[in-house]
Amino acid sequence: MLTAQFLLLGAVLFCIGVYGVLARKNAVMVLMSIELILNSVNLNLLAFSVRHGSVDGNTFALYIIAIAAAEVGVGLAMVLLIYRNRRTIALDDLSEMKG
Amino acid sequence: MLAADLLVAQNIGFGIIALLMVVGALRVVTVNNVVHAALWLVVVLSGAAAQYLLLSAEFVAITQVLVYVGAVMVLFLFGTMLTRARIGAENDLNNKNWKIAIPVSLLMLGVMSWVIVDGFSDEKLIENPGEMAQVPVQLISDDIFGPYLLPFWALSFVLLVAVIGAIVLARKD
Secondary structure, three states: OEHHHHHHHHHHHHHHHHHHHHHEOEHHHHHHHHHHHHHHHHHHHHHHHHHOOOOHHHHHHHHHHHHHHHHHHHHHHHHHHHHHHHOOOEHHHOOOOOO | OHHHHHOOHHHHHHHHHHHHHHHHHHHHHHOOOHHHHHHHHHHHHHHHHHHHHHOOOHHHHHHHHHHHHHHHHHHHHHHHHHHOOOOOOOOOOEOOOHHHHHHHHHHHHHHHHHHHHHHOOOOEOOOOHHHOOOOOHHHHHHHHOOOOHHHHHHHHHHHHHHHHHHHHHHOOO
16 A cells, blocks of 8 residues: 555545635535535544654644534534524635625 | 555555545535535544554544544534525525635645745655554643643633524524
8 A cells, every 4th residue: 555545535625625625605515615624634644643653633633523523512502503693604605704 | 665655455454545535625515406516524633643543643533533524514404404404505695706716726836835845845754664553642641731731721711602602592582
């Protein structure tokens, strides 16, 4: 197995996630795309963990999983709050803070 | 050398799972139905867990299945259910400038692939795949509760704040 194949898979997933964050309007879909990005980072961390024969990458990957769980919890709570106040979660419509 | 690499069972497994993951990820960002997107995300996350197993990180793979496929997916489906009047296809999931995102992400992919291929062109992940050792959970816990104890505390506070914040935000007054 080559190092580059895992890193390339991570890069492809990362760019698909970035596309999703930029292109999607629905807030829940944006959160899903962020999950794709976080998973690609985890893949890279574990590949480098094997490459360097160190266990640190596994630790970082576990931390990232925990952070992602917290992020989804708070993010979905915010989405629910926006939905309750606005009856929509289309991010294009949230323009109060536009300068 | 390339043929010898291709014959390794791990490489075939990697190829199949990687293809599934890329197709699933593309479906997540292109499909017109939020519930279908969540289910395609399950494919991607399970594939990621399988790749972690290929990288001999069993503990992370199991955590991935428990946290992502188990808990985060349920959260997403609840979020979908609570924020949408109807379950079905929608035409306006993309914002109006979504076409700009295609060249941006393709440019990023091009640059990242070039750097990766340039830097790790044919470097083996591990010289002798037979001796790829499993990562014992004991080593991970020694790592977490040894040198990385302070980030662990910080993470505990982040989770606590997230739980309190989610309750405060979602509470009906």
